[in-house]
Amino acid sequence: MAIDIFGNLNNPQVLVIGVFHGDEPQGDFLIRKYLEQNENTNIAFIPRLNESNTRVNKNGVDLNRNFPTKNWELTEKNEFFGGEKPASEIETQFIINTVEKLQPSLILTLHAPFKVVNYDGDARHIAEEISSIIGYPVEESIGYPTPGSFGTWAGIEKGIPTITLELDEEINVEELEKPVFSIFKMLEFFSPLA
Ligand SMILES: [Zn+2]
Numbered sequence: 001m002a003i004d005i006f007g008n009l010n011n012p013q014v015l016v017i018g019v020f021h022g023d024e025p026q027g028d029f030l031i032r033k034y035l036e037q038n039e040n041t042n043i044a045f046i047p048r049l050n051e052s053n054t055r056v057n058k059n060g061v062d063l064n065r066n067f068p069t070k071n072w073e074l075t076e077k078n079e080f081f082g083g084e085k086p087a088s089e090i091e092t093q094f095i096i097n098t099v100e101k102l103q104p105s106l107i108l109t110l111h112a113p114f115k116v117v118n119y120d121g122d123a124r125h126i127a128e129e130i131s132s133i134i135g136y137p138v139e140e141s142i143g144y145p146t147p148g149s150f151g152t153w154a155g156i157e158k159g160i161p162t163i164t165l166e167l168d169e170e171i172n173v174e175e176l177e178k179p180v181f182s183i184f185k186m187l188e189f190f191s192p193l194a
Contacts, residue, residue, distance in 0.1 A: 003094050005046050006035055012044040014187045015104040017095065020064045020111060020150065022052035026167045027110030030180045037181075042188045044102055049091050055079045057089060065146065066092045067153035075147075082148040099154060105192040107154055107162045108183075114166035120155025123163055129186060130163060134179040161192075 018027020031047040052058050056079055065075075065082030072086045087093055099107070106126060115136045119127040127138045146152065155162030165183070167176055 003046060003049060003091065005044060005098065006031075007041045007043050007045045009044055009102065012042060012102055013105045013190050013192070014043045014108065015046070015099065015102055015106075016043055016108045016110070016184070016187070017046045017049055017150075018110045019048040019050050020109060021055045021062070022050040022057070023055050024110075024112040024167075024169070026112055026169065026173050026176060029173050030110065030176060033177065034181055034184050038184075038188075041184075043184065044098075044104065046095075046098070049095065056081065057091060059083075059089060061089050063089060063091050064150055065148040067096075067148050067150050069148050069152045069157055071145075071152065072148035086148060095150070099158070099160070104160060106187070106190055107160055108187065109150060109162070109164050110167060110180075111164055112167045113169035115168050116166045118151065118164040118166065120149075120151035120162045120164070121159060123155065123161035126161060126190070127163055130165060130183050133182050133186065134165070136166070 018031050028048040031045045050057050050063055056062050060081055061083040062080045065080055066089050068086035075082055083089055117127045117131045117136050117138045131138045151162050151164055154160045
């Protein structure tokens, strides 16, 4: 299995990741279309992390519960199953390796369907900027425990400001192009010092 990564792979400030959950395909569409129109991007993009069509990957693991955080836990095998052990999945290992290699200053992940801008770590300011573009409220936590989540691993434990943008899945994905491309354009110029 090869996971695609595109854009600036030489010291990017921002990493954008789509489709942690296979039943949330909006990120893949939006990233690929943005890249068609913006060949000289400053951002590193992973359009589709999870190749399955379900929330969990082909091994039945929720990739957003599989990260090696202090709060990772072995759970029952439902749609939030975090794997037999932390970072058991090749997709999780790919993300860990990519983040350690690229060392981005900000990470944006694209999910659906909650229409909120979540953040982990020191990302309140940029979350508010994203909120002002797309019109979803900023929330520091999704409201239920997420052991082994990417946001906890990257944003809290590794100290990389991390945004989880929960898109609207009830409208056509084409209608998301305008706000999401505006967010990407803003992130082209992201500086951690700003
Ligand atoms: Zn999701």
